Amino acid sequence: GMLFQGTALFDSMTVGQNVGFGLERYTDFPQEEIKELVKENLAKVGLIGIESLMPYELSGGMKKRVGLARAIAYRPDIMLYDEPSTGIDPIRADAINDLVIRMKKELKVATLIITHDMVSAYKVADRIGMLYAGQIIEMGSPEEIKNSNNQVVQQFIHGRAEGPIKNW
Known part of the structure; x- marks a missing residue:
C-alpha cells in the first residue's frame, strides 16, 4: 500500500469510491463486501459515516486518513508512506504518526516512511x-x-x- 504526500485522492469520486478503488479494480469481491471493507477501513483510521463526501469537503488531515484507508484496504504486505506529516499542522501530524504506528502493529506489515520531519521520524521509526x-x-x-x-x-x-x- 502507498500513502502519497499529496494523498492522491480522485476528485471526481466520493470518499467511499476512493477507498474502494483498488478493491473494485483488482478483486472479484461482491459490491456488498467492498462496501463493508470501505466502512471497516475508514473506521480503522477514525472516519465513520463519510463515504458519500467528496474530497474537497475534507480537511487535510482527513484526506491523509482517507488515503491511508485506501492504502490498507487491499491488505498490503508492505506500506510505503511519502511524507505523511507534510502539509498538516503539528497536532494532526502527531495524530498521523500515531496512526502509522497503530497500522504497523495491527496490520503486521513492513513499513517504509520517507520524511524530512525528524520529530515524526524519531517517533515512528525503529531504524532511520x-x-x-x-x-x-x-x-x-x-x-x-x-x-x-x-x-x-x-x-x-x-x-x-x-x-x-x-x-x-
Whole structure:
C-alpha cells in the first residue's frame, strides 16, 4: 500500500469510491463486501459515516486518513508512506504518526516512511536511514541518529544553514 504526500485522492469520486478503488479494480469481491471493507477501513483510521463526501469537503488531515484507508484496504504486505506529516499542522501530524504506528502493529506489515520531519521520524521509526547525494550516509536507531558524529546528519537533524550541505 502507498500513502502519497499529496494523498492522491480522485476528485471526481466520493470518499467511499476512493477507498474502494483498488478493491473494485483488482478483486472479484461482491459490491456488498467492498462496501463493508470501505466502512471497516475508514473506521480503522477514525472516519465513520463519510463515504458519500467528496474530497474537497475534507480537511487535510482527513484526506491523509482517507488515503491511508485506501492504502490498507487491499491488505498490503508492505506500506510505503511519502511524507505523511507534510502539509498538516503539528497536532494532526502527531495524530498521523500515531496512526502509522497503530497500522504497523495491527496490520503486521513492513513499513517504509520517507520524511524530512525528524520529530515524526524519531517517533515512528525503529531504524532511520539518512540519505545525502543519493547515498545512505548513516543508518541506525533514532537514538543513534541523534548522537551521530556525521556533520551532514547533524546539520540536517538540527536544521542549520551552516555546515557541509551547501547546494540547496
